[in-house]
Amino acid sequence: MNANALKYRLIGKPLRSSELQAQRYGVLWGLPVLSSDAISSVAYATEEILLVLVPVLGMAAYTPMLGVAGVIIGLLFMLILCYRQVIDAYPQGGGAYSVARENLGRIPSLIAASGLIIGYMLTIAVSSCSGAAAIVSAIPQVEPLRVPLIVLFILLLTVGNLRGLRESSKAFGLPTYFFVASMLAMIAIGAVKAALGQVEPAEQAAQLSQTTGDLTLFLFLHAFSSGCSALTGVEAISNSVPNFSDPSRRNAKVTLVALGLIVLCIFGGSCALAMLYHAAPADNLTVIAQIAAGVFGSDSIGFYLIQTTTALILLLAANTAYNGLPQLMSLLAQDSFLPKRFADKGSRLVYSHGIVFASTFAIVLVVAFNGDTHLLIPLYAAGVFLSFTLAQGGMVIHWRRKRCRSWMRKALINGAGAAVTALVFAIIVSSNFLAGAWISLLAIGCAAWAMNAIFHHYQNVKKALGLNDNERAKRLLLAEAPKARIIIPAYAINKPFIKTLNYARGLSDNIEVYHVKVSAQATRRFKADYQKLEISIPLVIEKAPYRNVNEVLLDHIDEKLGELEKHETLTIVIPQLVTKIWQMPLHNQTTLMLESALVGRRNVAMVTIPYLIDS
Structure with missing residues (x-):
C-alpha cells in the first residue's frame, strides 16, 4: 500500500472546492462541535473549586462553592452577550484576534492570538487528561497506562478532524448530546431524591474536616479563578463563524445562547448535587463520579453511563480546539504572521497543517505534565481571559468608530465585559502565578514575538522581490x-x-x-x-x-x-x-x-x- 492509498483510507478521498458549503454545519451539529469544551468543563470545574475550598473550609466549603458558581454563571452570560456583538461585527471569524487587529493594532492582536493559541492547545491537553481521569475512576486498573491512553485519544481526534468538518461534527456530536442528556437526567433524579429525603452522602464526606478555617476574599477569588475553566471555549463560536452554514451569523448566535442555557443547567445542577451529596476531591474518583454513585449507586448502569459519557465528552471537548485553532491560524497566515501553509486547506477542505500542529503540541504538554489535569488547569485560563479582555476592549473602539444605531449601548456592554474580564485575568494570574500561570504568560509572550518576527520576514521578502511598476520591470x-x-x-x-x-x-x-x-x-x-x-x-x-x-x-x-x-x-x-x-x-x-x-x-x-x- 503506497502513501496516498494509506492517506485516503485514514482520512478519505479528496473533496472538490465546490463541496465546501456542504461541509459546513448548522446549529444542530455546530453546538456539540464548538461547545463541547465549555459544556464538558462542568465535569472538572466543580472539582477545581472544591479543590481550593475543601482543604481550608472542610464541610463548610459547599455554600461558598455555590456563590462561586453563581458568579461564574453570571460572567458566562455577560461573555455570551458580548460575543454575540463580536459575531455581528466580525462574521469572517477570528474572534479576539480580528477585533484586536482592526482596533488595537498589531502587537495587541498578536497577544490576543497567542493567548487563544495557547488556550486551544491546553484545551486539547486538559480535555484529554480529564477524559482519562474519568476512565480511571471507572476502571482503576488502567492508571499505569494513563499517558499512552491520552496520546492515543489525541491521535484518534487528529484523524477524525482530518476527515473533514461534516464527518467530524457527526462523529463527535452525538456523544455531546448523550452527555447533556445523562447529566440532566442525573440532576433531575438527584433533585427528586433530595426532595424525598433519600440523599446518602458520598464516602469521601466522612474524611472532611468538621472544623473550618476562615473564608477570606483571597480564598474566594482563588476558588473563582480555578472554576473559571468552565468559561474556556466560549470564544470558539465567534472564531468559527465561517464554518456555519448560511445564515452563518444567525446560526452562530443561536448556538452561543444554547451553550449558555446548557452550561447554566448542568454546571449549576452539578454544584447543587455536590453540596447535597458532600462530594469532595479524591485521588482516583472524580466529583462527578461521586455524585453519580450517590444518585444511581456505585455499581449501577447509571453510574457507568455517566462515567462513559463524561469520558467521551471530555475527550471530544478537544474537538472545539480542532475547529477554532486551525481557523484562527489560517487568518494569521493570511496576514503573514504564520507560515503561509497554515492558510491552505487540505484534501478534505480542512486546515490540515493547523490540526497537526495542535495535536503535536498537545501531546508534548501531556507528556511534560504526566497527564495530570490539576497541573495543567493553572496554565489554562490566563491566556483565554487575556484574549477576552482585548476582544472586548477592541469592540468598544469599534463601536465608537462606527457610531451606528445604539452604538453607546453596545459600547457600554463590551466595556463592562472588558472591565470584568480584565479583573478576572488579574485574579487568575495573581492566584495561580506560581502554580503555572507564569508558564502561560511566558509562552504567550514568546509566541507573539515569534509571529511578529515572521511578519517582518515576510515584509522584507515582499520588499526584496516586489516590482514597483511596469517601467522598473x-x-x-x-x-x-x-x-x-x-x-x-x-x-x-x-x-x-x-x-x-x-x-x-x-x-x-x-x-x-x-x-x-x-x-x-x-x-x-x-x-x-x-x-x-x-x-x-x-x-x-x-x-x-x-x-x-x-x-x-x-x-x-x-x-x-x-x-x-x-x-x-x-x-x-x-x-x-x-x-x-x-x-x-x-x-x-x-x-x-x-x-x-x-x-x-x-x-x-x-x-x-x-x-x-x-x-
Missing part, C-alpha cells in the same frame, strides 16, 4: 539574453553523465567538465574514457590532496564567479540518482550538499538532471 529586463557558463562536475563516464552533458549542450556552447582528482588510477580511467567521446568540450582536472572534494569544487566555482563578465551567469549542471527512500543512504548525496552550499551565492544557478534507477 522593463528596466530589469536585459536587452540581450544573458550568456551562460556551464560547469558539469563529474567523477565517471556513465549514463547519467551522458544525459547531463546532452542537456548542457542545449543550453550553451561555453561548457567545461570538471573532475576532482582523489585517486590517480580513477582519474586516469576517467580521462581515458572522456577522450574516447571525441568531443571538444574542455576537461578541467584539479587535485584534492586532502580528499575534500566538495571544498575544492566550491573554490573552483567561486573562482569562475569572479571571472564572469557583464550579463553572464554561471550554471552548475549535475546528475542526480533517483532511488527509493531506503536506498538514499547508500549513495553520496553530493547534489544535495552542493545545492545547500550554493544557496548563498549570487549569479550562480544549479540544475539537477534526475536519472531514475529501475530496480
Whole structure:
C-alpha cells in the first residue's frame, strides 16, 4: 500500500472546492462541535473549586462553592452577550484576534492570538487528561497506562478532524448530546431524591474536616479563578463563524445562547448535587463520579453511563480546539504572521497543517505534565481571559468608530465585559502565578514575538522581490539574453553523465567538465574514457590532496564567479540518482550538499538532471 492509498483510507478521498458549503454545519451539529469544551468543563470545574475550598473550609466549603458558581454563571452570560456583538461585527471569524487587529493594532492582536493559541492547545491537553481521569475512576486498573491512553485519544481526534468538518461534527456530536442528556437526567433524579429525603452522602464526606478555617476574599477569588475553566471555549463560536452554514451569523448566535442555557443547567445542577451529596476531591474518583454513585449507586448502569459519557465528552471537548485553532491560524497566515501553509486547506477542505500542529503540541504538554489535569488547569485560563479582555476592549473602539444605531449601548456592554474580564485575568494570574500561570504568560509572550518576527520576514521578502511598476520591470529586463557558463562536475563516464552533458549542450556552447582528482588510477580511467567521446568540450582536472572534494569544487566555482563578465551567469549542471527512500543512504548525496552550499551565492544557478534507477 503506497502513501496516498494509506492517506485516503485514514482520512478519505479528496473533496472538490465546490463541496465546501456542504461541509459546513448548522446549529444542530455546530453546538456539540464548538461547545463541547465549555459544556464538558462542568465535569472538572466543580472539582477545581472544591479543590481550593475543601482543604481550608472542610464541610463548610459547599455554600461558598455555590456563590462561586453563581458568579461564574453570571460572567458566562455577560461573555455570551458580548460575543454575540463580536459575531455581528466580525462574521469572517477570528474572534479576539480580528477585533484586536482592526482596533488595537498589531502587537495587541498578536497577544490576543497567542493567548487563544495557547488556550486551544491546553484545551486539547486538559480535555484529554480529564477524559482519562474519568476512565480511571471507572476502571482503576488502567492508571499505569494513563499517558499512552491520552496520546492515543489525541491521535484518534487528529484523524477524525482530518476527515473533514461534516464527518467530524457527526462523529463527535452525538456523544455531546448523550452527555447533556445523562447529566440532566442525573440532576433531575438527584433533585427528586433530595426532595424525598433519600440523599446518602458520598464516602469521601466522612474524611472532611468538621472544623473550618476562615473564608477570606483571597480564598474566594482563588476558588473563582480555578472554576473559571468552565468559561474556556466560549470564544470558539465567534472564531468559527465561517464554518456555519448560511445564515452563518444567525446560526452562530443561536448556538452561543444554547451553550449558555446548557452550561447554566448542568454546571449549576452539578454544584447543587455536590453540596447535597458532600462530594469532595479524591485521588482516583472524580466529583462527578461521586455524585453519580450517590444518585444511581456505585455499581449501577447509571453510574457507568455517566462515567462513559463524561469520558467521551471530555475527550471530544478537544474537538472545539480542532475547529477554532486551525481557523484562527489560517487568518494569521493570511496576514503573514504564520507560515503561509497554515492558510491552505487540505484534501478534505480542512486546515490540515493547523490540526497537526495542535495535536503535536498537545501531546508534548501531556507528556511534560504526566497527564495530570490539576497541573495543567493553572496554565489554562490566563491566556483565554487575556484574549477576552482585548476582544472586548477592541469592540468598544469599534463601536465608537462606527457610531451606528445604539452604538453607546453596545459600547457600554463590551466595556463592562472588558472591565470584568480584565479583573478576572488579574485574579487568575495573581492566584495561580506560581502554580503555572507564569508558564502561560511566558509562552504567550514568546509566541507573539515569534509571529511578529515572521511578519517582518515576510515584509522584507515582499520588499526584496516586489516590482514597483511596469517601467522598473522593463528596466530589469536585459536587452540581450544573458550568456551562460556551464560547469558539469563529474567523477565517471556513465549514463547519467551522458544525459547531463546532452542537456548542457542545449543550453550553451561555453561548457567545461570538471573532475576532482582523489585517486590517480580513477582519474586516469576517467580521462581515458572522456577522450574516447571525441568531443571538444574542455576537461578541467584539479587535485584534492586532502580528499575534500566538495571544498575544492566550491573554490573552483567561486573562482569562475569572479571571472564572469557583464550579463553572464554561471550554471552548475549535475546528475542526480533517483532511488527509493531506503536506498538514499547508500549513495553520496553530493547534489544535495552542493545545492545547500550554493544557496548563498549570487549569479550562480544549479540544475539537477534526475536519472531514475529501475530496480
